[in-house]
Structure formats: structure tokens, C-alpha cells
Amino acid sequence: MNDAREPGLFDKHSGAFTYVLVCLGGLACLLLGLFQRGAGSWGLLPIVMALVAIVLRWRSGPVLTLLSAVWVLLARGQGLDPFAYLLGLVNEGIYTILFAPFGVTRGQAGYWVNRFPPKDYYSFQALSDPFLCGGMLIYLAGAYRLQAMVVSILPIDPRRREPAAADPNKKVKPALRPVLKQRRSANLVTPREITQLLITAAACTGAALVLWLWLSRHGDHLTQTERFWQLAASSWRAIMLVWLFGIGIIVVAGVLSYFGQGNVPREEAEMFLQDVTWRETIREQRTLMSWLAWARLRRRKREEEP
Amino acid sequence: MLTARGWWFLVLAAALLLLGVLRDLTPFALLGLTLFLWFLLEWLMFAARGHSARQHLRVVRLVVDERGPVDNLWAGRSFEVQIELWRDARPGLPYVKVTDLTPFGVEDVRGTTAADGRLDINRPLSVAYRFRCKAAGEVRFEGVRLDLADFQGFFYWRTFVTAPVVYRVLPVMLETGTPGARAKRHNVLPPPGVHRLRRPGSGSELLDLRDYMPGDPPKTIAWKVSARRDKLITKEFESEVPVRCTLFVDASNSVRLGPIGKNALSRIVEIAAVIAQTNSSNRDLTGLCLFDEAGSRIIKAGRGPRHRGEIMNRLAETATLTPATGSASADRLTPVAYAFAEEAYPQLLRSEINHVPWWMPFWWKVPTYPKRPFSILSYLVRFFLLVIALVPFTVFTFFLILGVEKLHHVFPKFIARPPSLLFTTVLTAAAIVYFLFVFVFMRVLPAVFAPRRRRLLKWRKSLSALLSVRYGLAPGGLALLLEDDEQYTLHVQRFLAEHQIPFPVPLYDSQGRYLFAAPGKIDVLTKALLQAVARGHDNELYVVLADLLELPDRLDPLVRAVRVALGRHHQVVFICPWPPDLPPPRTHERYLVAPWFHGRSQETTSKHVKKKRKPRKMERPQTDEDVYDMLEEMLEDRLHTAYERVQQALTRLGVTVICAASDRSVQVILDRMDRLRVAGIKR
Numbered sequence: 001m002n003d004a005r006e007p008g009l010f011d012k013h014s015g016a017f018t019y020v021l022v023c024l025g026g027l028a029c030l031l032l033g034l035f036q037r038g039a040g041s042w043g044l045l046p047i048v049m050a051l052v053a054i055v056l057r058w059r060s061g062p063v064l065t066l067l068s069a070v071w072v073l074l075a076r077g078q079g080l081d082p083f084a085y086l087l088g089l090v091n092e093g094i095y096t097i098l099f100a101p102f103g104v105t106r107g108q109a110g111y112w113v114n115r116f117p118p119k120d121y122y123s124f125q126a127l128s129d130p131f132l133c134g135g136m137l138i139y140l141a142g143a144y145r146l147q148a149m150v151v152s153i154l155p156i157d158p159r160r161r162e163p164a165a166a167d168p169n170k171k172v173k174p175a176l177r178p179v180l181k182q183r184r185s186a187n188l189v190t191p192r193e194i195t196q197l198l199i200t201a202a203a204c205t206g207a208a209l210v211l212w213l214w215l216s217r218h219g220d221h222l223t224q225t226e227r228f229w230q231l232a233a234s235s236w237r238a239i240m241l242v243w244l245f246g247i248g249i250i251v252v253a254g255v256l257s258y259f260g261q262g263n264v265p266r267e268e269a270e271m272f273l274q275d276v277t278w279r280e281t282i283r284e285q286r287t288l289m290s291w292l293a294w295a296r297l298r299r300r301k302r303e304e305e306p
Numbered sequence: 307m308l309t310a311r312g313w314w315f316l317v318l319a320a321a322l323l324l325l326g327v328l329r330d331l332t333p334f335a336l337l338g339l340t341l342f343l344w345f346l347l348e349w350l351m352f353a354a355r356g357h358s359a360r361q362h363l364r365v366v367r368l369v370v371d372e373r374g375p376v377d378n379l380w381a382g383r384s385f386e387v388q389i390e391l392w393r394d395a396r397p398g399l400p401y402v403k404v405t406d407l408t409p410f411g412v413e414d415v416r417g418t419t420a421a422d423g424r425l426d427i428n429r430p431l432s433v434a435y436r437f438r439c440k441a442a443g444e445v446r447f448e449g450v451r452l453d454l455a456d457f458q459g460f461f462y463w464r465t466f467v468t469a470p471v472v473y474r475v476l477p478v479m480l481e482t483g484t485p486g487a488r489a490k491r492h493n494v495l496p497p498p499g500v501h502r503l504r505r506p507g508s509g510s511e512l513l514d515l516r517d518y519m520p521g522d523p524p525k526t527i528a529w530k531v532s533a534r535r536d537k538l539i540t541k542e543f544e545s546e547v548p549v550r551c552t553l554f555v556d557a558s559n560s561v562r563l564g565p566i567g568k569n570a571l572s573r574i575v576e577i578a579a580v581i582a583q584t585n586s587s588n589r590d591l592t593g594l595c596l597f598d599e600a601g602s603r604i605i606k607a608g609r610g611p612r613h614r615g616e617i618m619n620r621l622a623e624t625a626t627l628t629p630a631t632g633s634a635s636a637d638r639l640t641p642v643a644y645a646f647a648e649e650a651y652p653q654l655l656r657s658e659i660n661h662v663p664w665w666m667p668f669w670w671k672v673p674t675y676p677k678r679p680f681s682i683l684s685y686l687v688r689f690f691l692l693v694i695a696l697v698p699f700t701v702f703t704f705f706l707i708l709g710v711e712k713l714h715h716v717f718p719k720f721i722a723r724p725p726s727l728l729f730t731t732v733l734t735a736a737a738i739v740y741f742l743f744v745f746v747f748m749r750v751l752p753a754v755f756a757p758r759r760r761r762l763l764k765w766r767k768s769l770s771a772l773l774s775v776r777y778g779l780a781p782g783g784l785a786l787l788l789e790d791d792e793q794y795t796l797h798v799q800r801f802l803a804e805h806q807i808p809f810p811v812p813l814y815d816s817q818g819r820y821l822f823a824a825p826g827k828i829d830v831l832t833k834a835l836l837q838a839v840a841r842g843h844d845n846e847l848y849v850v851l852a853d854l855l856e857l858p859d860r861l862d863p864l865v866r867a868v869r870v871a872l873g874r875h876h877q878v879v880f881i882c883p884w885p886p887d888l889p890p891p892r893t894h895e896r897y898l899v900a901p902w903f904h905g906r907s908q909e910t911t912s913k914h915v916k917k918k919r920k921p922r923k924m925e926r927p928q929t930d931e932d933v934y935d936m937l938e939e940m941l942e943d944r945l946h947t948a949y950e951r952v953q954q955a956l957t958r959l960g961v962t963v964i965c966a967a968s969d970r971s972v973q974v975i976l977d978r979m980d981r982l983r984v985a986g987i988k989r
Contacts, residue, residue, distance in 0.1 A: 037333065062315075063314060063315075063318060066318060066322075067318075070322065070334065070337075073333055073334070077331070122330065122332050122333060122334075123332055124332045124336075125333075128333075129332070129333055129336050132333060132336075132337065133336050133337050133340040134340070136340070136341070137340050137341060137344055140315075140341070141344070141458060144315075144457075144458035144459060144460070145457045145458055147311075147459065148455075148457060148458065148459045152459070153401070153403075153455050153457075153459045154403065154453050154455055154459070154462055155309050155310065155462055182403065182453070184401065184422060184457075185422055185423065188401075188422065188423050188424070193400070193457065200344065201344070204340050204343045204347065205340050207343055208336055208339035208340040208343055209336065211339060211343075212332070212335060212336055215327075233330075234327060234328055234329070234330045235328070237327050238324070238327045241323070241327060245346075248346075249346070252350060252353075253353075256353050256354065256357055259357060260357045263357075263358075263361055265360075265653075267654065267775055267776075268654065268659055270775050270780060271659045271660060271771055271772070271775045272658075273780075273781070274771060274775060274780040274781050274783075274784055275659060275660060275661055275771060275784075277781045278771075278781070278784045278785060279661070279663070282785075285782060285784075285785035286788075286789060288782075288785070289782065289786045289788070289790065290673050290789045292786070292789075292790075293673070293675060293786075293789050293790035293791075293792075293793070294673075294675055296790075297675045297792075
């Protein structure tokens, strides 16, 4: 068993370097979107986080970057900087747990008092939101593909260990060898897959924008027209979204499963039929077979006896 | 299918989307929607490819040596495996990892057994590595494992492309010390492949003179002698017949024990292969008889490359045989078989087609035969548990009576005092439900605290379904293998043996009897020997390679058959396999009487004699090492005694018995062949 070696991130001839460039491109778009959303210098927080994660090869890097970007936007939406927002939340938590049960009133001084949330901060902005979404998507895809090359692309199986050393004097028992990390070979990266990624990212961002606009319009419409279920527009959007994705996934999975079953090999089909028969007649088969086994053993015992 | 990385991403995207939609936060909703849509697109593409991945795949495998592709392998030599995985239809698979499942019979694997990349039409994935064959037998390549993933590592799908190929590993040619008579070295000697028989025939050497009889060819008349005696005298010539050697190879369970390549069967096969090859190079005829407890298979004596190839193939097939017994433990075999099945048959273990009901590990009990004997203790324990279970129900009944009494005081018209019909009905129904629950609880409780048992049962069900389909036992085979331990273990052993997976077998049954003595083989061998004698024309050599050390008391039929063979002027030699880590019998050298070999023989045996034995400890052993020493010493004594008894039984008839502890046994056989060839010739 062999596996691809860990590639250098900044080796210009390596596919890993290509994805580092993709990540940087995505981060640049993200930064642009954050600046346009008024994140200011705090907009650099997710970027720095992402760069550190790339260099140190953190497996949680993409998740941390996404969360930090969300955090910055949430804080800016409250009119605070992310650090002050964090302290405010801590302050609120302490008050709720320790003081509120005893009837202590909230003091006049606090982090929440001095905030000035910008008006319509969370409304749709045609200039910043596509950059934000597209940039984040490109970065995340690039970062995960990079991880596939430097960490592992297949799930780690503890039964698979590194191959034995060629030197017979350095032989270690298989169970004591390090677990094998199955990486993607860095030389497999092609320009075609980068192009496909960029096109897919643009298409997904565009589709999300269109879908969101459609949902917003229909949500508002349903709020105004529906008399029996008096729900807010956001609730209508959520319901429509769940139905849309739910039905879509069920239909696609059903179609794939149908075509998959049509091409099942003979052995698998036989096993499926056997399993169904067994489940339907489990009780009868069990009785029959246990008596047969018992009878066979008794017969043998009689034969062995003189 | 979804990896941990994929789950994290999906959860985050969905959470972001819900947060954005429900709290009306447009940037978050858009971001979540973008990520979610991308994830769905990737899933759709991966699922569509995954469903078609196993179709239209083709594995092309070549095993090559320095001269090119080979059909048979040789023990102890290195070969290169070249694998190509082809896809014959679209769509291509963007990322595939192909890993060859290295067979068990090979060692010293060098190079890469895996390759990754894009698999597309007319663009195969190639793997190449080198290996060395350990011993004679067979090497079975199962196929290649296929790991599919997307570029991000969100989705993962594993399958196995089954393409079994079996290569025979032929035994290596051993050095026999002295070269055989490849060429006629002396005018007195017959040409290779024949020996002289002191019977009238059509040979070239004069045997006798006799009176002329009408019909004798005129060219055989000895004219000078006829003139001297004044009557016609005819010359009789010796008969020149081919030298025939028949090898009787023991393939019974007793010689199959141990890892392939290191067991007695491998040693026997090696010796037989060397004798056959040497005979073939000397143009002698060699026959083969493979026997075990069940019967024998015979290849008639012959010569030539095709015949030699056939013998080698049969020997190689025999070398891979593994021991099997119905007394093997299902609990020990199941993990081995399941681990392999997970590797090589993952598609047949999928829960969609091989479903294990959730209740099965808790509820199912594999019946044991013979059933457990009646035990008063177990019944007492059950009775005690039942009494304990009665306590809560009694308390419940008491409170029920009190409650109904109270209700009777409040509603005297509607509720009667107990015992009424309604009260009795309710109480009976409650009792039935309660004791049903107690019964289920008592049955399930042991399984709750036995995770290993649950796991084994789950594996057994999956394996039973697989074996049932594989060996054509369906539709009732699944139930049969679940219920019958013996059938299950036999089928699992067959499955493992077919795939050349080593597995543990018990040596003794529950009553302490050795399971692999194989006494039935004596009758089979006797019959085969008598048949060979009946068919034999001239003086032949019968070489019996059999393990008789477990059966010194049952040799009488065999001894009678040997007497018959000797009475027909055939020669018989016995070769007994010997454990390699035990010193050979003390009487060994007495029977290695080849004169040119004497010096080497003494050297080899003296090495063993010089080995100092520890004094026998009769007292109670103190440490594990003492126990092992004692066991080894007992085994050694037992085998030496058995060998002496076998020798005693056979050497009385003038038969040579050789211990196959070293290569010298081959030399003795070749010596016998030479002696047979030059019988009656004075140099």
C-alpha cells in the first residue's frame, strides 16, 4: 500500500500551489464583499484566519473562516465591533445566569447601550453580496481541495497503516505504525477542474441570488394574500424552501435509486430476494432448520454408537 | 457516503441558511443558499457517477518476469504485477483510487499497490509492483478496491471490482547434491529412461541360450553354438523396460495443518516435485497418486514436458489445501471471515440487500447442539428471578385493590367491590402484559451486557447471507447457516480456504480427541497401493510420502499391501514428514545408507545430536517457559516413539523409512532409482 506524499504548499509545479492561489483569489473577493458591507478593518479577521489555517494546515480552517466572517457581519449588523459584540454576549450571559434569577435590574452601563445598529444593514446589496457569497464559496472549495492533497481525501481508516520500512532492521509491527493518510496526488490537478470550479461558483452564486429574490417576492405575496395562515414573510420563505429542497432531494434520490436497482448484478439481486424471503418467513425457516440440524446430529450420534 | 468533512459543511450551510431565512438576514441567507446549492450540485454529480461506477469496469492483470508475461509462477522467485483498470463507457470518474488486494501467498511486496487519478474512457489507471512467491501452491488475486471521492472529500464511496485470477506457484527445483544420469556414461549401462530386467525380451544384452523352437526368428539363432552342439540354439536377450516411479502423496488433513509454505504438506510437495523433475530429466516415467481420507486421484506414469507440467500443477493445487473441521469455533472464524468479506465483498454486505434487523442481536440465540444438559441450578436461578419479578406485581395488585375499594365507596353503583368480573379481567390482562415484559426482559438482558456477542451475531447474519448466495444454498441457506453451527463453520472454512486466508482451527474436540489424525487415509492408501501393484508391469519404485506418525497402531492393512508389492518384486520407500523445529529421530542416519552421501549425513545428524537437551523436569512447572519446555519435550518423545514404531513395522519387511527432516530424503530416492536402473549390472 502506498500513498501520495505530502506536497509543498508553495512549490510552483505542484497542484497544491494552484489551490493556494485559488484560495487567495476567493479570499480577495470575500474581503471586497466584507469591506462593502462595512466591516472595516475587522474584515481582515477571516482573511488572517484563513491564511494561518492554510499555512499551518488546520483541518478546521475553512469552518473557522466561515464562522469568523459570519461573526463579523453579525457584529456589524448590531453596530458593534466583533470584540465588543463578544464581550456584550458574555456580559449578557453572566447577567442572565447569575443576576436575573435574583431580581437584580440591569445596570445603565453596558455594551448594549452604546450600539447604533445601521438601518437596513441586512437587506440585499447587489454589489457586496455576490462577492461575499462567491468569494466564500471559492475559498471554501479551494481550501477543502487543498486539504484533500495535504491532509487526506478519503476518510481515515484506523486499520490501514503506513507500509513497512524497506530496511529490515527498522521493521515495526503493523499495529504500531502510523495510520495511513490517503491523499490526492498533487500532480493530478488540471486547469480544467479550476475552470469548472470557478464556473460552478459563479453559477451557484447566481442561482442563489435568483432563488432568494424569488422567495422574497413570493413570501411577501403570501403574507399579504393568505388570510387563514397568518405567518410572517420569513416563515413563508422557510416553508417554501423546505418544500422545494425536500421534494427535489426525494425525487432525485428516487430516480437515482430506480436506475441503480435496474442495473444490480445477479449476485446482489439474488441476495436481495433471499433477504426478503428470510425476513418474511423468519419464524418458519428457523423452526425447520433447527430441527433439521438437531435431527442430523442425533443421526450421527446413533451411527457412532456401537 | 458522506464523510465527517461533508457533514460539518452541510450542517454549517443549513444552519446559516435557516438563520438567514428565519431572522430575515439576507447576507446569511444568500451565503447559506449558495453553499447549500453547491453542496447539492456536488452530491448530485457524485451520486450519479457512483451509481454507474461499478458498471463498465474492466481489470486487466498481467504477471510478468524478465522474459514477459507468465502463466505459472515459481516458488522463491520475484515477479511483477501490472494492473490496468479500464472504463468502457461514459461518464468518467473524476477521482478514483485503485488499490490491489495483495494475496496472502506472497511476500516482500515492493513498489506501489495503489494509484489514483481520473478514470475515463480510453484512459486507464495503472498499478505495478513486484512480489515474491513464498512457497508452492496457488496465488489468488481477488481484484481491486475502488475508492471514489469528490475533490473536496465530502463524499466517499467504496466498492470492489471482483476479477479473481489464480496463478499456480510451482515448486522450486531443489539441489539434490549429485546430478542424475543425464547421459549414458558407460557401454554397459542402458540408455537413460530404461532399466534391464532379467526376463527374456528384446534388449541388446544376452540373457541366456536355449534350444531352438519353431517360430523363433532366424536372426536370434546362435550359429557358432549351434554348430558346436549340432542342433539349433537360440539366443535370449534381456528385457529393457522403462523405470517407473509412482509417488503416493498424502494430502489429508493431518499434513495440511500449519501455515501454507511451512506445513508438512509443503515439504511433501517439495520432495515430490524434485523427484518428479529429476525423473523427468532422466527420462524415467513418473506417476502420481494424491490421496486423503476421502479418496485418491491418480495420474498414470508418463514422461515428457506435458506430463511433468500436469504433475507440477496437481502438486501446486495440493499444496494450497487447508485443514477443515466441523468442530471449529464459529466465534473465532467469524471475525476473520467478516474482515475479509468487508474488504473483498463490500457490495454484498450493504444493508439494503443484507439487512440485519435491529432486534436480532438482542433476541436471537444460535442453538447449540447437542443441547445443554438439564441443570437444576439454572432452573432454580430462573425460579428465583421469577419470584423477584412477582414482588412488583404483588405490590401493584395490592394498591389496585385499595384503589378499587376507594372507588367503590365513592361510586357504589358503578364500581363493584373486588373480586368482581371487571376487576379480575383487568388484573389478568395486566398480569399477562407484565409477565410478557418480564420474559422479554430476561431474554434480552444478557445480550445487553454482551456487546461482543451482539457484534458476532450481526456479522454471522451478514456472512451467512453472503455464503448462502455464493455456494448456491439460497433461499433456505441463510436460515440453515444461522441455525447450524457445523454447517456454518464448514462453509466459512471453505470460503476462507478458497481465498487463501489463514484461519485458526482447533486441534482437539470437546472430548480431547485429536481431530487431524485422519485414520481413513490408511485404507485409501492401501487400496491405491494394491491397485498400483495390480497395474504394474515390471519392477517399479513406489514412494509413499505420508504422515503416519499419528497412526502407528493402524498400519496392518498397509503392511499387508506392502508385502504384496514386495512379493511382486517392486520396491517401496516411505518418507515421513517431520516438524522442522524438532530434532530428527535418533535412528535417522542408519537408513541414509547412500555411500557417497555418508559424510554429509553424519555431519547433519551430529549437529542435532550435539544439541544439548534440558533435563526432564518431572516436578510441577513453575513458569510458562517450563510448561512450554515440558510440552515440547513430551511432543518430541511422542513423535520419536511413533516414528520408531512405524519404522519397526515397515523395516521388518525390508522397506526403507526416511524422515523428511532434510533434503537427504530426495537423495535416497534418486539413489534407489539409479540402483533400479543398473540392477544386475556389474561395472
